Amino acid sequence: MIKRLLSYLLPIKIHQKKSVYSKNLEVTWNNGYLVLDSENTNYSFGSLQRVLKKGLKYIGYERIQNFESILVLGVAGGSVIETLKKEVKFEGKITGVEIDAAVVELATKYFGLGKHDNVSIVIDDAFEFVLKTKEKYDLIIIDIFQDTTMPNFLFEDFFINRINFLLNVNGFILFNTMVLDYQDRRRNAIYKSKFDNNYSVRLYPKIEVHNELFTIKKLA
Template identity: 75%
Template sequence: MIKKILSYFIPINIYRKNSEINKSLEVTWANGQLVLDSKNTNYSYGSLQRILRKGLHYIGFERIRGFENVLVLGVAGGSVIKTLVDEIKFSGKITGVELDANVIEIANKYFGLNQIPNLEIVIGDAFEYILKTKEKYDLIIIDIFQDTTMPNFLFEDFFINRINFLLKVNGFILFNTMTLNKKDKERNLNYRSRFDDNYSVRMYPKVEDHNELFTIKKLG
């Protein structure tokens, strides 16, 4: 409790671990709440939770409550899953795919991710998972970073087409991207152009400084 109170004045680190995938992972008390950070960016809770909460607001909490299943690619500490369960009261199935087993270990210990009954965690590569899964989803949340870097495959036709195939009609994609320079912004404009009239695409720039959100609805 003392650390929580002191964190309103200065961040207090309580756990640090080196990870082969994400390099440095840190759990810190900041402004009265626990957050998970990588070396150069917030990974869960803190600003990232605010970013994805905004995206879920754009889609609509009431609409999401009516969904049957959600796929989260890139779990980290599980802040978006906590938003789904605690704030939106989503009771359908959530599947979370995370490459870094160390992150899930931290998420279970410090953020209680393993206490969520309607959550299934898959430790593995998101690209491989979407190739193998036979399910279709009402909402697909893509939040994949290695520190401040986004893998190129997220923006390639094969991945985009496969995600679109896995999405149910009237379902949504929520895609969190980072735009640090002009090249990133051009990449995002090119990504937006990959969707035809069967999709309603909205882009929300400048969400928490360097993040740009996409919401994509499958119309038919």
């Protein structure tokens, strides 16, 4: 409790470790909240949670409540799962995929990742998982970063087509991207152009300065 109160004055680091995929992972009290950060960006329960919460609001909490299954690619500390369970009041099935076992370990220890019913966490590469899964989903959340870098496969046709195949009609993709320069803006413009009239695509720029969100609805 003392550390939490002091964190309103300055951040207080309580755990730090390295992993195969992250140079540095830190659990920190910041303004009264526990957050998970990588070396250069927030991974969970800080600005990232605010970004994805806005995306869920764009889709609509009531609409999401009526979904049956959600896929989260990139779990990190589990903040979007927390939002789905506590704020959206989603009671359907959530499958979370996270490549970094060290992140899942921290999320379980410090952020209660394992406390929710109807949530399963898979330690796997997102690309490999979407190739293997036989499930279909009403909402697919893509939030995959290695620090400030986004893997190239997220923007490649094969992955995009596979995600579209896994999405139910009237379902949504919520895709969080980071835009730091002109090349990133161009990359996002090209990504947007890859969806035909069977999809309704909206882009929300400058969420928390460097984030751009896509919401993509499958119409047919």
